[in-house]
Amino acid sequence: MLPSCMVGPDYEPPEIKVPDAWTEAIDKDNKSKVTGSQKWWKKYKDPILDELIQRSREANPNIRIARARISESWYQRSVLSAAWYPKAEINARDAHGLGTFDSAGVKWDIDSSRDQYANFDVGWELDIFGRVSRQVESATAEYEAKIEGYRDALVFINSEVALHYIAYRTLEKRIAVAEEGRDNYQQIKEMIDGRFAEGLSTQMEQHEANADLLASEAEIPKLKQEKKVISNRLAALVAMRPAEMPHVLKSGYDIPSPPKRINAGYPSEILRSRPDIRRAERKIASESARIGVATANLYPQFSLSGAISYEYFTQGATIETITRTLGLGPNVRWRIFNACADRNRIREQESKLEQAITTYEGTVINAVTQVENSMTRIHHSQKRLEYLQKASKEYHGAANLLYEAYQTGQVDLRRLLNSQQDYIRTKDESYATEGRHVAHTVRLFKALGGGELPHPKSTALAN
Known part of the structure; x- marks a missing residue:
């Protein structure tokens, strides 16, 4: 009978419209859903x-903090759920007098008085209007939100490690x-120096060749600096010292090849595949339950209480007081006037619920946008x-032919140097684009929720 008296709104999951299909299909022939x-x-x-x-999954500080927050939230829920059960408390004392004192000083008189007291109290709040139940409902939703926060941290850290790697x-x-x-510019410079010695090249050509050589050498420290910074960031993500990373990363590995097929599923599955969306939905459930807590404050609170007490007091040889009592009865507490504070707390909580719903809607929109952007970029x-890989091959062939043509005097030095610049620039951009392309596939996995698709009612931690 008691749950039927619970006040406040019963939670209903929010409804939000999402597209029926993605704008940019990764694989139009593949209609399978996200496998999880x-x-x-x-x-x-x-x-x-x-x-x-x-x-990173074992040692990253953010993931470890997220796990600890789950435990914290569970114990907070346990504290609130304890209000469903009776409580008991014992208080006791045994005080002995040591004497008296006045302006003349202390007059010692051991055991001149004695005060004994013992009290055993029991109490049980009757959750007639669901104040405790709504508190536990809110705490349960917060606990589930913390679990989704942990999963979201896993998705983020996993993708960050992959992107940095x-x-x-790529670097x-x-x-x-x-x-x-x-090396190519060094070879051209040596050829120019030889031709200059033979009187076939000018000093201007020497300067041009040497300038391009130095400019090409200047690019190497910049790239190595970026590589070291990336290595240090990886070290932080996996909770290692930067000095250990060269041993872990090793050398001789190519840019990872992206999967040939990525099943993006349907937009509606975003609502259950992304931990941040599930966390936002749990936040709505928590705020909704808190409206019930605030509403319950408008109604009386009933409880049962009982006490057994014993008090004994003596002054010298005279018993001043001796009391033995046994009591049991109902209590009621009702704030009949509070200057509308309780009603305003309800309106305040309704505003928080509206914020949570808006946050949820924004999270969904952002998720759909991220998937669309990732698919388009891929x-x-x-x-x-x-195109860049084909262009790089063409520039390479042209650079080799122009090298031979320069030696026979068919082209000038500037054209030869420009051909080398075009080849190196295009080849560098092709590798940079390859790295970005693979990174876009990682971002798509991240946008899809990291591939994690637990059962909607599951609260178990991901492995």
Whole structure:
């Protein structure tokens, strides 16, 4: 009978419209839904990436904090749910007099008086209007929100590790291209120096060749600096010292190959695949239950209480007081006038609920946008990469032919140097675009919720 008296609104999940299909399809022939694989990074088939992500899941401080917040929230819920049950408390004392004192000083008289007291109180609040139940309902939703916060932290950290690792491997390739360019310009400079000695080249050509050589060498320290910064960021993500990273990262690895197929599912699945959306929904449930808590304050609070007490007091040889009582009865507490404070607290909580619903809607819109953007970037970066790779090959062939043509006097030095610049620039951009393309696939996994798709009613931690 008591739950039927609960005041305040019963929670109903919010309804929000999402598109029926994605604007940019990754694979139009594949209609399967998101499978829910928790280890999406395995699709890149890179053992170093696997090791780094595993380290981050175990040692990253943000993930460890998120796990601790789950425990904190659970114990907060346990504290509130204890109000469903009776409570008991014992108070006792046994005081002995030591004498008296006045302006003349202290007059010691051991055991001149004695005061004994013992009290056993029991109480039980009858949750007739659901104040306690609504508090526990809100705390349960907060606990579930903390679980989704932990999952969201996993998604974020996993993707950050993958993005930084891809950036690291991309910089390795770009450094190799810069060193190839330096070697090519060094070869041209040596050829110019030889021709100058024979009187076939001018001093101006020497300066031009040397300037391009120095400019190409200047690119290498800049790229190595970026590589070191990325390595240090990876160290922070996996909770390691920067000095340990070269041993972990090793060398000789290519930029990870992106998966050939990514199942993006349907937009409606975003509502249950992304932890941040599920967390925002749990926040709504929590704020809704708190309206019930505030509403219950308008109604009387009933409780049962009982007490057994004993009091004994003596002064010298005379018993002044001796009391033995046993009591049991109902209590009622009702704030009949509070200057509308309780009603204003209800309106305040309704405003918080409105904010939570708006936050949820914004989270959903942001999620759909992120998926759309990632899919669009994947599609167009793949096209750009194909063109750049073809252009790099063409520039390479042209640079080799112009090198020979310069030696026979068919072209001038500037055209030869420009051909080298075009080749190196295009090859560098092709590797940079390849890295961005792979990174876009990681961002798509992140936008889809990291591939994690637990049962809506599950509160178990992800492994």
